[in-house]
Amino acid sequence: MTTEASRPVEQPALGESAENVIEVTDLVKYFPLTRGILFKRTIGQVRAVDGISLQLRRGETLGVVGESGCGKSTFGRLLMGLERPTSGSIRLLGQETSRLNSTELRRMRRNIQIVLQDPYSSLDPRMTVGDIVGEPFDVHADVVPRKGRRKAVQDLLDVVGLNPDHINRYPHQFSGGQRQRIGVARALALKPEVIVCDEPVSALDVSVQAQVVNLFEKLQDEFDLSYIFIAHDLSVVRHIADRVAVMYLGKVVEIGTEKEIYEEPTHPYTQALLSAVPVPDPELRGHRDQIVLEGDVPSPANPPSGCRFRTRCWKAEEICAEQEPPLEERSDSAHPSACHFAKVRDVIHAVE
Amino acid sequence: MSESVIASQRGIDVAALQRVHFDRDAPLLEVDDLHVEFHTRDGTAKAVNGVSFTLHEGETLGILGESGCGKSVTAQAIMGILDIPPARVAGGKILFRGVDLQKMEEKTRRHIRANKIAMIFQDALSALNPVFTVGWQLGEIYRKHTEASRSQAKAKAVELLDLVGIPAAKERVNSFPHQFSGGMRQRVMIAMALALEPDIIIADEPTTALDVTVQAQVMKLLSDLQQDYRMGLILITHDMAVMADVADKICVMYAGNAVEQADVHQIYSRPAHPYSKGLLESIPRVDMKGQELAAIKGLPPVLVDPPPGCPFHPRCTFARERCQEEKPELYDVPGDRRSACFFWEEVISS
Numbered sequence: 001m002t003t004e005a006s007r008p009v010e011q012p013a014l015g016e017s018a019e020n021v022i023e024v025t026d027l028v029k030y031f032p033l034t035r036g037i038l039f040k041r042t043i044g045q046v047r048a049v050d051g052i053s054l055q056l057r058r059g060e061t062l063g064v065v066g067e068s069g070c071g072k073s074t075f076g077r078l079l080m081g082l083e084r085p086t087s088g089s090i091r092l093l094g095q096e097t098s099r100l101n102s103t104e105l106r107r108m109r110r111n112i113q114i115v116l117q118d119p120y121s122s123l124d125p126r127m128t129v130g131d132i133v134g135e136p137f138d139v140h141a142d143v144v145p146r147k148g149r150r151k152a153v154q155d156l157l158d159v160v161g162l163n164p165d166h167i168n169r170y171p172h173q174f175s176g177g178q179r180q181r182i183g184v185a186r187a188l189a190l191k192p193e194v195i196v197c198d199e200p201v202s203a204l205d206v207s208v209q210a211q212v213v214n215l216f217e218k219l220q221d222e223f224d225l226s227y228i229f230i231a232h233d234l235s236v237v238r239h240i241a242d243r244v245a246v247m248y249l250g251k252v253v254e255i256g257t258e259k260e261i262y263e264e265p266t267h268p269y270t271q272a273l274l275s276a277v278p279v280p281d282p283e284l285r286g287h288r289d290q291i292v293l294e295g296d297v298p299s300p301a302n303p304p305s306g307c308r309f310r311t312r313c314w315k316a317e318e319i320c321a322e323q324e325p326p327l328e329e330r331s332d333s334a335h336p337s338a339c340h341f342a343k344v345r346d347v348i349h350a351v352e
Numbered sequence: 353m354s355e356s357v358i359a360s361q362r363g364i365d366v367a368a369l370q371r372v373h374f375d376r377d378a379p380l381l382e383v384d385d386l387h388v389e390f391h392t393r394d395g396t397a398k399a400v401n402g403v404s405f406t407l408h409e410g411e412t413l414g415i416l417g418e419s420g421c422g423k424s425v426t427a428q429a430i431m432g433i434l435d436i437p438p439a440r441v442a443g444g445k446i447l448f449r450g451v452d453l454q455k456m457e458e459k460t461r462r463h464i465r466a467n468k469i470a471m472i473f474q475d476a477l478s479a480l481n482p483v484f485t486v487g488w489q490l491g492e493i494y495r496k497h498t499e500a501s502r503s504q505a506k507a508k509a510v511e512l513l514d515l516v517g518i519p520a521a522k523e524r525v526n527s528f529p530h531q532f533s534g535g536m537r538q539r540v541m542i543a544m545a546l547a548l549e550p551d552i553i554i555a556d557e558p559t560t561a562l563d564v565t566v567q568a569q570v571m572k573l574l575s576d577l578q579q580d581y582r583m584g585l586i587l588i589t590h591d592m593a594v595m596a597d598v599a600d601k602i603c604v605m606y607a608g609n610a611v612e613q614a615d616v617h618q619i620y621s622r623p624a625h626p627y628s629k630g631l632l633e634s635i636p637r638v639d640m641k642g643q644e645l646a647a648i649k650g651l652p653p654v655l656v657d658p659p660p661g662c663p664f665h666p667r668c669t670f671a672r673e674r675c676q677e678e679k680p681e682l683y684d685v686p687g688d689r690r691s692a693c694f695f696w697e698e699v700i701s702s
Contacts, residue, residue, distance in 0.1 A: 280596045
């Protein structure tokens with residue numbers, strides 16, 4: 001089966017689904033908590049991802065934001081098929097990918113690739129850059145004929161802004177930003193439709209971070225890529241994303257266009273998160289609506305009943321403990337928001 | 353047996369600081385032309401290359417720069433906790449209330465480090481000892497630097513945890529570091545720094561490892577405490593947004609050199625050095641959707657082999673021939689600020 005044959009539903013002439021490269025429905029991933037060495041007993045479950053439904057459209061960048069432990073990286077790994085979902089469905093280019101066997105998974109990964117956070121640990125120190133970037137061609141031998149590989153790798157290095165003559169160098173001979181470019185070249189090798197970027201710039205220095213962000217934007221235009229951009233840095237996500245999903249304890253609490261999420265957030269958690277992001281402008285000091293949250297994120301092994309944010313929410317009432325608010329459009333929220341009391345509050349601009 | 357006798361039996365000379373004559377009128381901290389070198393296999397790396405600044409009471413000085421620019425080494429030199437060798441303070445003075453810390457005996461300087469200058473580290477998990485309880489580690493400061501007994505030290509530890517907003521401090525004092533969350537651990541670090549009410553706190557990337565909402569909590573705590581105690585705070589960070597929120601004046605460092613020093617408002621509105629300008633233009637902002645980011649081209653230099661002339665010239669958009677040959681000094685710029693660029697006038701007006 002060729003790649004082309006594996007996406008028959010890709011171009012139906014009707015319906016919105018034609019535009020969606022990824023459709024995720026009720027995706028759940030629980031990790032078991034075990035005790036005992038010889039006889040492992042399951043004593044509980046960490047609900048890393050607990051019912052996510054969203055779509056990624058062609059050529060779009062979907063930002064996924066949230067604090068550490070909210071399940072955003074697990075979500076990325078599920079999309080890549082690096083973890084098996086507990087339940088739910090992932091459709092990549094119309095094909096269900098959550099139940100594939102390893103051969104089918106390998107084929108699927110021609111269409112989806114990942115760029116990892118740490119450019120120091122995600123590259124094998126004993127392989128040359130040429131081996132690293134060319135490894136996808138070993139796995140998918142039919143993509144580029146053996147003779148053409150060196151040339152293909154050099155072209156990739158050129159595309160990501162590295163010197164093609166450095167093909168025989170080792171990762172330690174490159175700086176952090178350059179290593180991240182190697183990771184990007186590797187992800188591009190198979191010409192995928194979707195790239196999952198898991199915190200791709202957070203390990204980089206400020207001046208280099210901008211270079212890599214610009215590279216992602218350039219490549220998107222050039223190769224018509226769709227990105228899932230997972231990051232905790234809300235400023236970077238605002239810059240690069242078309243739509244943004246905000247996650248809290250394994251759930252999406254609010255999703256909308258970049259403008260909706262940043263200018264008109266309706267979920268209290270989104271508001272708190274945005275108001276906590278410092279702005280590089282000393283004139284705004286003390287003039288912003290700062291919501292300082294109390295306490296820490298509850299354990300995902302034992303999340304609160306009802307709305308998961310209620311333990312830290314200033315709007316919480318009885319209903320929040322009893323009834324879980326679904327992610328939907330509401331009377332005071334034009335985009336989906338999972339709060340009983342969703343209401344727009346501008347938190348990023350200066351207030352009088 | 354009196355407590356001071358017990359203390360001296362424990363080998364603690366708590367009176368050491370009283371024998372030093374501090375000049376109450378001198379600035380809190382004055383760093384003058386500090387040079388720090390590291391001897392490595394590849395040659396000598398000049399990690400800090402002539403940095404000077406002054407810190408007054410109640411003031412927040414920000415040291416801004418990317419990894420490897422020498423900002424942490426500057427802090428370590430002030431604290432006297434550099435790894436010597438390979439490091440070496442190659443020149444310059446560090447004056448606390450007019451007294452040169454480097455000429456001080458180590459046993460006296462040891463008391464400076466808790467009583468007068470304290471430090472908060474970036475990674476609280478590795479800065480705390482995993483095999484002792486938090487209370488024991490907090491109490492250690494009192495046991496080593498004052499005449500407090502064990503039970504007094506422990507009571508003080510509870511007080512401190514309470515001060516930094518750790519709920520149920522009485523019970524938590526017996527917990528180990530791994531039982532705390534990241535934000536709580538950073539609060540413990542702050543408590544530790546505050547223990548003896550120092551005059552200066554040096555915070556080295558105190559919130560880099562934390563999530564934004566927790567970062568906001570910790571920064572607020574830090575600046576509130578600073579106000580209450582009228583401490584001088586040296587905040588070291590690479591995050592221009594965090595810096596904008598708390599600093600009074602800023603020293604921007606690049607490859608071991610202070611390249612710009614100015615009031616926080618001036619730096620952000622009209623930077624006088626191409627590097628500060630480049631940094632500001634390369635960061636996305638949460639409160640507006642910008643165009644393409646104006647990244648600074650190239651990479652920071654290798655410290656063992658810095659470029660001739662101005663260290664920033666290979667990446668600079670203002671660079672001319674002169675920049676390749678001659679290293680600019682820190683020029684005085686109107687408005688009580690300094691810039692290490694020949695063309696600062698051009699940079700400001702651009």
